[in-house]
Amino acid sequence: MKLLTAGIAFGLTFSLSVAAQDATTLKDVELKQEPFTDAATMATLPKQTTVEVIKRQGGWTQVKPPAANQGWVRMLSLRFGSGGARQSDSGVGSLLNVARTGSSGTTVITGVKGLDITSSTLQNASPNNDELKRMHKYGASKEEALKLASSASLQSQSVPYAGDK
């Protein structure tokens, strides 16, 4: 428990705000006061309760049910079904489109949205070796990779694959 509390005190980097959206409980779930298994249970939400998602922390998601105070449920007890009507796309995609040069030699009209990758664009694609060269140019050395990790205090640890002894 102390470790977990320390983890929370670790602060900002650990807790994530998710864009406001709804989710539905997959089964009857306990609504906990805090994001721990042994935290006090505030209520039991019946299967198919629609809740507003506030944020996620590790394997727990903070939610606001319609008829209870906000609390925490296990992340994987939620389904993010049809809640798709969210705004996305500012102008960044289109800016990138403007900046792109037609390296395939064909004129591509991409419109406001970025280039779609669909079955047919893949079927019709010609290998683009210029872009492959660019991709290689941006490659990272092991040293650069480890430096990035340590600058975020990421520490590697030993974890077996499922099924490994």
Add this chain to the structure above:
Amino acid sequence: MRRPNKEILSITLGVLLSAQVWAFDIPNLDFNKIMSASKNLVEATKDVSEPQEIAIGEGMAAVVLGAAPLAKNEVLQRYVNRVGRYLTLQTERPDLPWYFGVLDSESVNAFATPGGHILVTYGLLKKMNNEAELAGVLSHEIAHVLKKHHLAAMKKAGGMTFLTDVASMAVDQTGGGGSYGRALSQNMISGMKEVLVRGLDKNDEYEADRMGVVIATRAGYDPYGLPAVLQTLEGLSGRSEATLLFSTHPAPESRLSAMDGQMGKFEHYQGQSVSERFRKLVPNGGKN
């Protein structure tokens, strides 16, 4: 996946070899053809060499890049390469020539090709909330490379022809780099496209999910990054930008329920989300 193939091949080989024995009685049988088929089958039971694997993967990456180029943001490309490269250091194949790229596309998808080329769309990247989610997705793709899932799919789709093409590839033994524009046969390119469009064996996707969580956790990230992205994908059902992803992968809800049993043990691992620099470096990140 590979073992049953080998068994089938060796059975076929056996049949062909025994065909030679009674070939004398069958006037129209072309002896040379049989000999050459047998030779190919022997060749086919050998694994694709690592330099060949890398060359195939480079060609396949070039095909994906033919559908959408890299995003112009160089800082972003280098950042994603470093995160990805760090993850590969937690795996059993740390010395492959690993490269990562962000595709300039609003589609939501990620691709791995044999030997260590991994591409994620900008459309998917900006739906992520932090580096742990990026690590989850990259680790899933890295797992496909580790387990050679795409090679298996190509063998399955192309069979003998694929293996004959591989055998005749001229690959410089160092593998990777320096041989751009290498002429992969048209046949092999079609095989790659078929795999890209049809997707992998569904069990390979579940395996990559399981391994992906492990690799990200080994690196010190919040283990729930990949499940979080899958929940985001779940919320995209029916949206056109995820059409190809949904048609080539099991449904996100199936992947999440497959993971449910595994995730319990990850509660005990400390992991970081790394949101701050992710938000700085991924313009427009966290947009669902």
